Amino acid sequence: MQYLRCCVTKKRSLSDIKVRPILDSLHYIQEHGASVVRFGDGEIDLINGRGIPYQDHDEQLARALKLILQVPSSEELVVCLPDVFQHLERYNRNAQVFWASHFERYRDFYEKECQSEWYGSTFLSRPYIDLQDKSLSDVYFSAIKGLWQGRDILIVEGETSRSGVGNDLFAGAQSVSRIVCPSHNAFANYDEIMERLLEHVEGKLVILMLGPTAKVLAYDLMKRGYQAIDLGHIDSEYEWYQMKASHKVKLAHKHTAEHNYDEQIVLQDDADYNRQVVATVGIEWEKKEEELVSQSEMISVIVPVYNVESYLRRCLDSLLKQTYTDFELVLVNDGSTDRSAEICEEYARKDVRIRVFHQENAGPSAARNHGVEQTRGRYITFVDSDDFVEDYYLYELHRALVENKADISICNFNSFNEERQSFLFSITSEMYFEKTYTVEEWLNQENTARYNLYLTFTFSPLKLFKRELFDGVYFPVGRLREDDATIYKLYLKASKIAFINQGSYYYSQRSEGLSRSGMLEDIASMISNAEERLALLATLGYDVTEHRDSYIKRLKKCQADSLRAGQIGLYRQLSTKLDLIEHYQKGE
Structure with a gap:
């Protein structure tokens, strides 16, 4: 893994941390084809030595996340933070209480470590449920879908995520492929995930929905010249948006954002989803024989x-x-x-x-x-x-x-x-x-x-x-x-x-056609092929009634074609065969 190291010594207040609004962030990403890394409360917990429900603390992961957090946003990479450093009143009461509590614990960390001139909004993938004013959610989702409109996308996600299954979130993409990984502790499989990615990434926009591991993947892919967008939570947000939910409704058939233990999920078989899976890493991929096909045969x-x-x-x-x-x-x-x-x-x-x-x-x-x-x-x-x-x-x-x-x-x-x-x-x-x-x-x-x-x-x-x-x-x-x-x-x-x-x-x-000599050879081949087939089928004991009729039709067509092409010798040969068939059948 590749990391950019920066030295940070300054300290600023929370209100000095500038986060671009959701729509500004999306427009910037679209304009520049930038990759995206989104930091939320879970990543901050991991950097500070804590585990979270779907990722145990890992010192290597924590170091990587901290170093990426210090990378300034640019046309190649937009580093995102939650847009909560000013005007918390834009969010519902539960969100206000949560972020106030979060800052009680991590204020010093943000003031010391977040020194970039500006950040994108982590909430570009959370554009609905926590907002007090949901009137712009239509616009937000339209801009989000615009990121992959007409493009080939490669989704990297956990095995219970199934992003886009049951909705039209990715309907505008030219094609959808998926790499399915563990929903928990995916970072333990980081190297293999990257190997599978590099096998399938060429010409594709990568959409990452794999928790903290997605941040490191997005950064490393950006360094290799690929566009990768960390977009966790977007599927749940889109489901809630479509059902006009006022609270975080648990989804029965796939992972739900912030319902972190994936309990009581009944995964539904979906032919399109199964067809899109091009690789799996670190999971047992069970496929029903009557519905799914093993892709292990070349x-x-x-x-x-x-x-x-x-x-x-x-x-x-x-x-x-x-x-x-x-x-x-x-x-x-x-x-x-x-x-x-x-x-x-x-x-x-x-x-x-x-x-x-x-x-x-x-x-x-x-x-x-x-x-x-x-x-x-x-x-x-x-x-x-x-x-x-x-x-x-x-x-x-x-x-x-x-x-x-x-x-x-x-x-x-x-x-x-x-x-x-x-x-x-x-x-x-x-x-x-x-x-x-x-x-x-x-x-x-x-x-x-x-x-x-x-x-x-x-x-x-x-x-x-x-x-x-x-x-x-x-x-x-x-x-x-x-x-x-x-x-x-x-x-x-x-x-x-x-x-x-x-x-x-x-x-x-195409308009290219046969030459005069080629046409003669083509007509002759049609007849010789039919005669060879008829003889072989009869020898093998097949009922050749329909094949005999097919042969006669072919003779008549080729007879007309040869006359039209001025191939009189061939025309006479075919006419002789037709005359024999029509007038000299056995027993007549």
Whole structure:
């Protein structure tokens, strides 16, 4: 831990200690992106050798708190004190009595140790219950929420805190992740908490609700260049504010400020909360098997990369924001001639979960095969390098696979039009459902137009596979429609397939098209893939009635496409096959 040492010899009166009002403090923090350390009565007790209900006295912690208290507020760090050195009449009677008693004990301490020119208000996280005049609480909470509006936040809190659960306190955040720590004596786990923080903090605003330990964390994170805001009590205050409480009502389902012993709490299962937890420290994290998923199994995310410098960062950023964090990112650069390779290496330097492999240009099949060979995870999924995903993409695929005891889980997709820069939502939240299929039932979905299942069926992305399914299965190198030729073979090796109709994957719609020769090859691949599949399914003993019908439809479509493209030779080949099917069936 890093501490700034100052020598203090002056003494001042309590009335000389200047604390900025709540709104001024919040505006200053917002303007400068400052970190925040808030001192209250509990920290002063600890500095002076006393323990408090949720933190035993610890000499190392006490020294750290005293040194941080002496740091002058600045654009990097706002050190806060309770705004009680003048005009105690602003607070209710209980608060007035409490602070008067507190100063009887600690007046000399404040007058000697609090020498900074100004302090922020500790009450920026206590903007409601103790105030006589609550008319500005709306404004206070609006300003508080503004600190994380549109930002990715990482909450570090005690196991009973569950800040934001059951209310909309963090609804404006871009994403929410959590590290859950002991509610009592968290400082004993300080080093491990900091380790977990540094694994997850990049690009995030840190919100700390961990008692006195939060003060030291906020200071040390600030010194490392991260913004961290110590914001204990804010959740209880927000709950009381919403219920228009006139006294400190105890919350039944989570920790309540100043009800320090966490008695008679019945923690409620909350799917969003559980999904947000990316790490735990010093606690036993029990998860109900039917509702929660162990995140101890690595997913290998394979991203083939070829000349996508304009889209690659978007793809990688979306993957690094995953709430499911036990994954590796395998980037296979397929001989790119733009800046894609440099971008891959840049991201690999920033996150140890990323590994980059470079190969001569050999096409997407070779890149995927190379990626599969390099994987170390128990599960495999593919993401195309110009596409992007929601932050819960991996979590939901993994949950669906594990909960349903499936070998493959599949989700759906929406599209993003690059030319218009607009989303095209074909799958909405109202369409959500989850269903398991036998292999034969899923194979029969190939021609289902509803929910775009005929596309979802074939794409390599959108799916999480058990690693062993790839044993002996390879994408065909040098062939178009490689997904069409491969994915169904993985289905055949599965026992159960889980599908969630959730559009958590965004397919990039671009205007680039096939050349004339490429179109010929594409049409030919569509037919050869269908014929290969039909023959294999029949050999394996599957009922191929629907697949035969699908093959005939494909023949007719490709016949029309080849004629439209001026591919007369191919058109004649397809016409011959259709003529045989229509006029020379066995027994006719």
